[in-house]
Amino acid sequence: MVSVIGVLQTVVISMCLACYVGWQFADYFMLWQANIKSHFVFGQIDLYWSVVCLLPILLGHFVTIWGNYFRATAQFEHSIAKVTTPANKHQQISFWERHDGWFGFTVKFWCLAGLITVMNLYWFILTTVLSRDGYVASLNNSTQATVRAIAYGSSQAVLLDLSIILFLVLRRSMLHALGFTYPELIPLHRWLGVTMLGWATIHGAFYSAWLTMTGQFTSNIAFTDKTRGTRDMPGVFAWFGMVIMAFFALPQFRRAVYPIFLYIHRAGTFVFMIGLMMHYPSVMLWYYALPGFVLFLLDRFVPKIMQARSISPIATCSLNTDADIIRVKFSSHEPMKPYYPGDYITVQVPGLGNIYHPFTIASYWPEDPYSMTLYMRVFGDSKFSWTKDLAKLCGNDDKRISIRANVDGVFGDRRHDYLKSETMIIFVAGAAITTFMALIKAIAAQIAASPEPLRMQLHLICTFRTRSELHAYGSFLHQITRDPRFTTWLHVEIYVSRPDKPQTLMGAHAHVVKNDIMVPGQTKKKDKKKRFASFKRTGTMLKRALSGRTIVEIPPPSLAANASAIEAEARSTDVSNISLERSSSVKSAVDTLNNQERLDESGITVDSSSSDQARGSNDNELSSIPEKPKMNMTYNENPLPTFQAAGTATVSKNLAKFDLLTSAVLVAVPMAIYYAIRTVKWEGSPHYCPTTKSKSSFTIFVCQWTYALLPGFFHLFAFLLLGYGGIYMARKAHRRSQTGGSDVETAVPYPDFAAEDEKISVEDGNWDEGDVVYSRGRMDVRKVIQSFVDLGIGSKVSHKSDQGPGAKQHRGLVSVFAGGPEGYVDMIERQCKKAAWSVEFHRETWAP
Structure with missing residues (x-):
């Protein structure tokens, strides 16, 4: 029964991902060359995108969440049973899980990297070739047309990578259900970021070359409403945002001052997205960015809400000053979400910043489902060290104290x-x-x-x-x-x-x-x-x-x-x-x-x-x-x-219901607001801006920016409001459950250290x-x-001297x-x- 359910989940998720990949290959013909109308307001183009692209992605994500609860225990029990199962003569790690001998990546990693590479080349070559004939007809110069077509093709490759890159940093991803792990996908995320910067650089270089060839470079790379300069300059800012992100993401800097890298990465992403929208003010950009944004925001908010309602905000902390090791223990009034060997959580301590730091869980869930223990090594080499600041809060001489801490997780995607x-x-x-x-x-x-x-x-x-x-x-x-x-x-x-x-x-x-x-x-x-x-x-x-x-x-x-x-x-x-x-x-x-x-x-x-x-x-x-x-x-x-003896099935069932309900609300409400904003006719006919004939080019851009920026802005605002509101309500509900209905912050019970020592x-x-x-x-x-x-x-290889009775095999x-x-x-x-x-x-x- 377990194997049947597992196969069914894998098939559904594979079909959802296949729909998304198929959409990416057919997108140019369906949206860019089909002349579908109602571009500025909700119409046919939104229906195609919602049914073929967004709906399969959301369905696959909900099936993944379900699998995280109901399949995780069965999968681990099936794997751990192998240690006492007589070995089959042909038993071996599956072909897809094999590591290469050069870089240490698995076969499935290279297959995914190859698929993304093919998609990049496909988009670039397809859009370059198909757009060149139109540029030749309008420019009457084949050289200029080729340069302009390459600039256009590279810009479309940027859009493709934009639609994929956030899928590679999800902690609860459909790709994990297919065998990929988070550490395995992070290098691909970095490589894809470098690829985006490369395509953007090619786009800027060839577009600048075309402007130079036509004598428009000075007039177009400027702040003026008489040319495309009002759109081109935000594109320059978007490119600089990518360069800054890439520089501070270098390993030497990222590992030395990780908090600064993270803040700059977030700020750079904001600058890039605003610059991209203003550089190419088309609502179609949301068709590429929105699916990834929705899943990314779900991935960041729902686990925090889940843990805020169950885990006590008061954790015990002790510092071994001789070994520079911090021991942190979290407790809950109800069984925690089952965690398995290799799973981890991220921890944020108020007063030490807003960044959540990942740590592997050291405790064994079936032993005590009501707590989890972490060991943190204190790194004092950098003044930006978070563990160094945490050590100052944890006292000394191994005397346990109470600190406030927030938990995000549990996350785990390890294959066994x-x-x-x-x-x-x-x-x-x-x-x-x-x-x-x-x-x-x-x-x-x-x-x-x-x-x-x-x-x-x-x-x-x-x-x-x-x-x-x-x-x-x-x-x-x-x-x-x-x-x-x-x-x-x-x-x-x-x-x-x-x-x-x-x-x-x-x-x-x-x-x-x-x-x-x-x-x-x-x-x-x-x-x-x-x-x-x-x-x-x-x-x-x-x-x-x-x-x-x-x-x-x-x-x-x-x-x-x-x-x-x-x-x-x-x-x-x-x-x-x-x-x-x-x-x-x-x-x-x-x-x-x-x-x-x-x-x-x-x-x-x-x-x-x-x-x-x-x-x-x-x-x-x-x-x-x-x-x-x-x-x-x-x-x-x-x-x-x-895990089975500890009752994981019952715990998972109760938590899965709340998780799926929370995810559904966070998806449905902001998307309803997005579609509502898309139906608003901000001015003139729904099919075009009437200012194109009667107003300046700057006014035209403002009209286009309105339709391109507002739907996504209101969607993001609604999602953040619901997400942070959900975390606040979950913490408030937890405090009330701990204090008999009282909402007094100081009434949260502190751990009984003497009783815990005896235990x-x-x-x-x-x-x-x-x-x-x-x-x-x-x-x-x-x-x-x-x-x-x-x-x-x-x-x-067995040596000849090893042959015979008692030889080492x-x-x-x-x-x-x-x-x-x-x-x-x-x-x-x-x-x-x-x-x-x-x-x-x-x-x-x-x-x-």
Whole structure:
């Protein structure tokens, strides 16, 4: 039944998009050459456009919203079930989801990019060729006619791209229902913006050349009502608006000062649209721009309204000053919209600006449908850093406080074909671990719910800059390395690359952190390189104030000589038998304090002498290693709940009704106003402006501007009024539901921190009785990858020496995720290619 409904939704959305694409190919003949009358007021042209173009787009969007609620759970459950389903001999990721080996894009991405390229060339060539004969007849000069036709054809290509570009930035898009993801479409949006600027530049250059050839350049590029200058100058301003947007959208600027980029992008869009309307005052421009605008505004307003009515405006916030990690938790009086692994929300904090910032949800919805948790890395390098300003509001010393915050979302379009893999390897750096927290818990829930054993081998390889940063995620890391629900199948390696900063070692937490963190010894030497050369170890307990609540256990230095033998034995075993101790505690035995002087600011390197020592060739016996003492755990051994067990169907049904109703109102009312304005006869005959024979050219333009600008302006005004009014009413309704009908702002209840601490203590386990084992030193990516290749995981070709019994065989499809800063992800990808590793590579980066 689920598959039938899914196929039906896909067919409907595909047909809607096919209608829209068909309209774009036939538009020139239907509207520009069919001589349809009633151009200035509502008539046949509006009927054709409404039925063939606008209606299919809206229908497809509503089907997409329906699918987001009713199909999301079924799709994810179908995908997650693959981890316990016996692998088919021919099982593999679908052809459309395959990544290319050069740029990392999927096959479906290149198909969509190819379709848009064909449409661009089609519009340019078609309009240039068909208009040239008319220009030859009117100008009696073939050269001038060709130049003028190219200028006209490039302008039509700008209109085509205008009609497409907003479809590529929707968070709830029909394209997502067909398998595309938001991060996958953003590069296409940028490329299309560059293409628009290119067509506009060609149009301006060839049109200026034609004016120069006819001796009209000086008179037409000017503010005068005697020529086309009154229309041409707004076109110049529109072009400058595009140039400014393109310049500030460069990666170097966009990533450095993202808020400024966003404000300039919005202002540039406004300047471009007003300039375009005044340069070419035709109501037909709305036929290209309006469908995208409607969906874009729906995409921005409806999720905000949905969350404003359910999520409390009061969130809890705490800052781990040692790790520079902010933990924010949102709560709701009713079950939240179900969110799935990889989903994200955008957050806006009043007082820190109006921009919403995206963050991946770290919590697992079935565990607690009434809350969601985010981890935010504080970036203090720029004075424009939003997280830096938020950290100032969140206090210090991990004391949780209440802040006001608004939420937009939930958004999610991740495809889960990678769960078909027989081996999945996840490389994460720092805060990127939040992207995979829910996924790992979902796999654990599937293992407990399924009678079949886990067939997938899952490896999580984490690297953190400091031990304090590791402890910021200690709740999760401790669970996956100590809770039997995870340790039986999840292989974890954790690296800490640098010592904690001096403020941590000698600051407010010094009485808590008793050194397994490196505490500087007494020295009077001024040499900075030797300042931390002397260290002491006295054992460690990190209390809840540091968010870690763990004891970090470092094997004594005497075990260093045994590390190579341990590693050799671990490599000789099958990958399914690799234990947690092999992947974590062994390496920590061979990483000594001498490595600390070699740790760079990035915390990651491709080569490391400490890793060389860890993987050396010492054959000492293993029996000398003392057995680790057993810890008394208080973890809840009950299986993690699945999405179905948590009742997502009922929650989705109730939310979908409100979502569809809200979307319908926001579409119907502004569109009714648009059509009403289109029926008004502002002056004279409905088919033309009578001023064309009796007034100046400037008056003619004013007449045309009236019909071109007013319908869209009133539509936009009505949409914004309804949208912001809906958000206000949703927040007001939420406050009343929380205060028993009172509308007092201060009556919103604040969280009970003591009760929440007790709940965390019971659910997460007894942290003072366990440890999170990690390796001190930089992760050697090349050698980590090579260790998998040596085990036959992802190897392309089997060597002759590998033939025979016990030989290492290729372990089916291998998926590799790299999450973290873009530079880290790029490094992982380069090493994968350099090692000739046969894997499906997925990027998870937060670069804007």
